[in-house]
Amino acid sequence: MMTHKRAYYCIFILFMLFINLEPTFGDTNGQILIRFKSFLSNANALNNWVDEANLCNWAGLLCTNNKFHGLRLENMGLGGKIDVDTLVELTDLVSFSVNNNTFEGPMPEFKKLVKLRGLFLSNNKFSGEISDDSFEGMGNLKRVFLAGNGFNGHIPLSLAKLPRLLDLDLHGNSFGGNIPEFQQNGFRVFDLSNNQLEGPIPNSLSNEPSTSFSANKGLCGKPLNNPCNIPPTKSIVQTNSVFSTQGNGKKNKKILIVVIVVVSMVVLASILALLFIQSRQRRRSEQDQPIIGLQLNSESNPSPSVKVTKSIDLAGDFSKGENGELNFVREDKGGFELQDLLRASAEVLGSGSFGSTYKAIVLNGPTVVVKRFRHMNNVGKQEFFEHMKKLGSLTHPNLLPLIAFYYKKEEKFLVYDFGENGSLASHLHGRNSIVLTWSTRLKIIKGVARGLAHLYKEFPKQNLPHGHLKSSNVMLNISFEPLLTEYGLVPITNKNHAQQFMASYKSPEVTHFDRPNEKTDIWCLGILILELLTGKFPANYLRHGKGENSDLATWVNSVVREEWTGEVFDKNIMGTRNGEGEMLKLLRIGMYCCEWSVERRWDWKEALDKIEELKENDGEDESFSYVSEGDLYSRGATEDEFSFSVTDSQADKFGNVTG
Incomplete structure (x- = not known):
């Protein structure tokens, strides 16, 4: 009887334990x-x-x-x-x-x-x-x-x-x-x-x-300038011991002579081997020079203004490609052959994470830009050709047209139209004497938004229709209309390289969670807007951006939230009359576009609509009016509207995305 009572008691205890645990199960x-x-x-x-x-x-x-x-x-x-x-x-x-x-x-x-x-x-x-x-x-x-x-x-x-x-x-x-x-x-x-x-x-x-x-x-040890002390090898210690414990007899002298001869031969062989390796590396470096009729100078970072004076014939290198010819993707942009491009006079425009970029002036033909890409082995030859044809079919006044491409297994070359006024980055951060006015900057950002919107429409199933939107990939034509370049390359780019260098892969959702989405390119648009307004170079583009103000969005947010100051806007546009309210609107748009939270970030349609509403001058009926410093919220914006945050740990670690 007692045994049954104990059994019932144990069951009761287990039941009560289960009841007590139940509230936390499946919370x-x-x-x-x-x-x-x-x-x-x-x-x-x-x-x-x-x-x-x-x-x-x-x-x-x-x-x-x-x-x-x-x-x-x-x-x-x-x-x-x-x-x-x-x-x-x-x-x-x-x-x-x-x-x-x-x-x-x-x-x-x-x-x-x-x-x-x-x-x-x-x-x-x-x-x-x-x-x-x-x-x-x-x-x-x-x-x-x-x-x-x-x-x-x-x-x-x-x-x-x-x-x-x-x-x-x-x-x-x-x-x-x-x-x-x-x-x-x-x-x-x-x-x-x-x-x-x-x-x-x-x-x-x-x-x-x-x-x-x-x-x-x-x-x-490397990379420090502090070499490690290497202890003597066992054989040398033993040899020295032999010579120290024995006299100066003839036998020891012979051994000493043999050792000296052997050591001398080893040193001589090492020197010859080093010279041979350096020669091979030099030759390989020369073979790795640009494909068209130009030669880089000895500087590691060639200046955009450096013109190349010596031509080299690399037709043999081209013949090693799979098809040995230029593949034109636009019927209206032909008129020259591969050999014409090889003989073209050229200059270096820049050297970035994908490869070098050159301006080539074809004799009796157009001026084009040749971009060298070394990290495009993500797809096979047929898929690559089909993707290039898709890019070549895109027609929009704010997209730099792709003219042709050259296919090799190890690397590819894309030929684009030429933007007469260089890149937006060169005007914002270079030594260019042209100052971009507020009206010009507004025209540029409207064109960028329209070009990006067109890419979203043409690639509706791609999370990153552009993938590499930044100021150095916005070219300007003779009338300073913006032309987006290096768009649509994510599907054919090696993912490891894209993660390290492409602009969209520096967004919060990718750096933290490796989850690009349909709003990731809009984050890049937001950073570009802030760069255009502030004139400051975004450390977001750098591989190892560090420091409190390494992220442009973080810096702008901290200044706007704490106290309104003239530091936000580029001094070259602060003197614009009747435009401050519109600048403030664009600043607000930029902050919404680079919201850390994807849910609160605007999509491309909303961003485009708000940008299209902007005017060169303030209107009397505008809800945003520029007032004195220190009164941000009287401009018609609430704290919630301006609120956005970037993780500190992410804000100072964005990686190199140069050119």
């Missing part, structure tokens, strides 16, 4: 987040974590298509405990950022979050050693930012073994010991500066910038 994301918040201190910034129906409007939540996927709890003064066991229940969590808060103590066990792609803990008060297995199982992790904390001990081996790691920032800690061998070869962001690391830098990291290792007194 919604909102309930889980509220439980996570309960472990935090100073969480006043999260007071709107109440209404689950509007979850994506909660402070610090990241959503795409109204679906939660990340937490960005930055600059909120948060402290307390990061309860990873609660975060594990958020099955869609792929990014976690608490940059610039007051969390302290050892690093939590984030390895439980196996789906995490981005981990951002910079500028807190974390301390202590990070165990070697702290990143085991985190195969999806691409970005790790632990800068500005008090971590010590050696860099964990599991961190170095992450297979997909692209960005790593550990600067400003107290890490010591040797740098481990990292599995990745080539990072977008890599910074170990201001630590206590020592020993030789691994060969796999020798191509990283020297600034990545600065302020580590014990480090040596």
Whole structure:
């Protein structure tokens, strides 16, 4: 009888435990987040974590298509405990950022979050050693930012073994010991500066910038100008020992002579081999020069104004291509052959991430631009030809027409029309004496928006119809009408190269989550608008943009939100009469276009409509009127309308996208 009672009692206890556990089984994301918040201190910034129906409007939540996927709890003064066991229940969590808060103590066990792609803990008060297995199982992790904390001990081996790691920032800690061998070869962001690391830098990291290792007194080897001391080899030590312990007999003299002869021959052979390698490299470099009748000067970054005086015949190199001829994609743009292009006088326009760009003046023919591309092996020959024909069929007054292409397996050459007034970037940031007025800038941005809208219509199924929109890819014709170039190349470009250099891949949704969408090119349009208005070069275009103001959108937002000043607009257009209100409207449009949140970012139709409404002069009936400094919101805009934010960790890590 007692046995049955005990059995019933055990069943009752198990039932009650099940009842008590039931409320937390299958909790919604909102309930889980509220439980996570309960472990935090100073969480006043999260007071709107109440209404689950509007979850994506909660402070610090990241959503795409109204679906939660990340937490960005930055600059909120948060402290307390990061309860990873609660975060594990958020099955869609792929990014976690608490940059610039007051969390302290050892690093939590984030390895439980196996789906995490981005981990951002910079500028807190974390301390202590990070165990070697702290990143085991985190195969999806691409970005790790632990800068500005008090971590010590050696860099964990599991961190170095992450297979997909692209960005790593550990600067400003107290890490010591040797740098481990990292599995990745080539990072977008890599910074170990201001630590206590020592020993030789691994060969796999020798191509990283020297600034990545600065302020580590014990480090040596490339890329630092601090060679490592190489101890003498065992054979030399033994030989020296022989000579020191034996006299000056004839036998030792013979051995000494033999050693000297052998060493001399080895040194001589090494010198000859070095000269031979340098000669081969020089010859290979010469063979790698531009295909048309020109030759680069010895400078690594040729000036756009450098004209080439010596022609070289590379017809033989062209004949090695698969078809050995130019493939024209526009019937109205023919009239010259490959040999005409080879003999054309030419000058260097620039050298960028894809290759060099040249201006060629065909004898008794047109002036064209030849662009060399070395990273277009994403599709086969037939697909490449079909895509080129599609690009050649595009006709719009704000698209630089593609004339022809030349196909080789290793590299491709695209021939475009020539923009007489160079690129927009050269006028905004170069030494060009022409000052762009407000009316000209407005005309340019309207043309850019129209050209981009046309690409959206022609490529409705592509997330990135342009993919590389920036000021150096906006050419200007004789009347300063803008002409977009390097458009539509994402489908045929190697993804690894695109991720490092193409402008659209520097957007927040791609750098954080590797998710380009139909609004990503609009982010590029927003950055271009801010660049046009401020005259400032966006560090978004750089591969290793760093510093507080490295992101143009962040800088503009901080100035506008804190206090209206004349610093926002380029001084060359500040003197425009009756145009300040329209400039302010365009500034607002630009900020909406480069919203960090994809949901709040405008789409291309809304952006185009708002840009088309702009006028050269302010109208009397306009709701936006320019007033004195310090009164932003009396211009007809609310704080919410101007509010947008960019993650600090993302804002200073955008990668090189030059030309």
